[in-house]
Amino acid sequence: MQNSESSNAGKAVPKRYRLSLKTRETLAAYLFLLPFILLFSVFVIRATFYAIQMSFFDWTILKPIKPFIGLANYKELINDDVWWLALRNTLYFSIITVIGTSAVALAAALAINQPKVKGKEFFRVLLYMPSLLSVGVIGLTWVWLLNTQFGIVNYLLSFLGIRPINWLGNANLVIPALSLTTIWWGFGFPMLIFLAGLQGIPEQLYEAARIDGARTGQIFWRITLPLLRPTLLFITVTGFIAHFQVFGQPFIMTRGGPGRASYTVIFYLYEAAWRAFRMGYGSAIAVALAFIIIFFTLLQFRFIGRRVEY
């Protein structure tokens, strides 16, 4: 041993390269992320670019020749009445569904968050349960609930002297009816987010307000709601993105009808791509929708997204 050490003494010991702690942590993080990034790249990023590429072609899935047609699909889209109708329906559905979902979720969260409420966990589970169901189950269930002749909703309304309402067959009511279904289905998740947001508001602020003599309404409008603004932003932005892509409800419950009164953008995309076999035009619809969603997301950040600190 001694000899060996002596023999190395005169040589320069190479400096062992050591990564800094921060670099190692960063590398580890990326390694953990790698499987997701790989899958995301293949199934989302690649597919997105592929769809953009397809939108410049007359791309019928089974035809061997797919000619390049430049912007023709987009030009057709601009002049397509059904596209504009579907966009209008989608916007209407998204706005009322986001507002309705947020209001119901916030009301439920506020009710459950009351200190005197017993069995919070139970109600949390109960109200969240509809979110666990698939759109197929929800759609078929609500078709029967809202059935004009045999539905339980009209049956209950009949006790109030209200004549049967053609929920899904009336062009003016069909979008609100689909929205009602969606709110019932989807308010569970935002409710949990609101609950988390409510529990993050410092109790001292409420105590100070009560000492100053603030009433319940004032406390809600002046403290709770402003301090929930980041939560509200998250819920409206994610809700808007999700509801703008609504498909299952009109597909299962109305098939876009009556007439085209419940055609939504994704429903129309499905019709174009999978019923008319026009993948190029369907891709153009998808790309246009993506830009519209980005536009509305930025708009929401602009109007709701002021940073709140406390």
Place this chain on the structure above:
Amino acid sequence: MSKLKAIKYIFSLVLLVFFAQSMAQDAPEPVVTDFGTGGTLISFWNGLSGSDGVTLNEMLGKFVEETPGVSVRTEIIDWGTLYPKLQTAFVAGEPPDVFIVHASEVAQFQSYGMLKDLSYLYDTNGGTLPSADFAQPGFNGVFVDGVPYGVPLDNHGRGTWANVGLFEAAGIEPHIPNNFDDLVAMLQQLTLDVNGNNAASADFDAANVAQWGTCMEWIYTDFESYLWQFGGSIISEDGKTATVNSEAAISALQRMHDLIYKYHVSPEPAGFDSWQSWAGGKVALVPTGTWFRNFAEDQTDIKGQALPAMQVGPNPGTWFGSHVFMIPAGLEGEKLAAVEKMILWVTDHQAMWAGSGQVPARISVQESLDPALYPSNITIGKTFQEYGHLEVVSKAILELQAALDPELGSALNNQKSIEDALNDANKRMQQVLDRNQ
């Protein structure tokens, strides 16, 4: 654990069990079914998701019993999903070994090069299938440029189903009048308000109808039937021009509209469940198809009777289609031989297929049906041969249907005028035809 907490947990558990059980009960019938254990397995896709699918599966069970060495895996997918699935399967190079679509779609699928030329199966080209025994005009539907790309299983199409009890209560023998005025008069007698007044009565309360004379069911096919009755068609004979805003089309749709809003003998179509209403004794005469047979028979408290399609125009006419077996172009070898055996077996046993309510494609089988057992197949099937029109054949038929169908709904639900709806439909259909020339 406090008593309250225990109650909450038990209640939650009960809810979860109930929830899971209801989900399990609602689980749909399996779409994939295996028949037989033979070494050559063939996959068979079709859209026969009603009682006709049950009948076909029974037939396949018998086929594999009689055909050792062959097993069949059927996949029943509703039509709306079958078309996209077929596309992706063909693109992926994994199509089924045999599938069923409609005769009107043969031209479209053939234009993609998907289909095998089946001339060799027919006696005109050395095969065993007797060409002359397949009913016209349905058989014509499998040909593209003189080449058959399929083997017809049936003719299925439009007729009506009467609730005999409601007819008898009105003192009317179940029948279809051969002119519009008499039809309206009959339907008015069969439409009753909550006070028991019929639609011809001056006291009739159109806002509170308890029993309808008729209703709208599959609007697209009934419109086409009535359009043919007026001598029109949705596209020109050469397939290049949309003609759905013609005078004939306006007349046909106007009369459908009149049944709802002028004569009050039919409810607005949207949101009206025609089958359940017939089953509930709320509709006297439902326009429907041959496939209604088993549903009607299941309603044991209602005496049903199949009748021809309603005559709204000056001449009789009715829509019908044909389910057709097709084989992918690339199929060869053992699997092809097994598929051929299956098609030939089913074709030779089409009498069993009548149990589905559909009309067998072979004339000899149609003629052999027992009138006591298959009255609807015979009554409605006869109309297909006498004055039936096979669904329009076009390379873009699915897209044409998608362009027309919502516009008909818009007109009949009073969202658009008849002229506007048909003009809009015509414009979109012409664009479709122009793209597919």
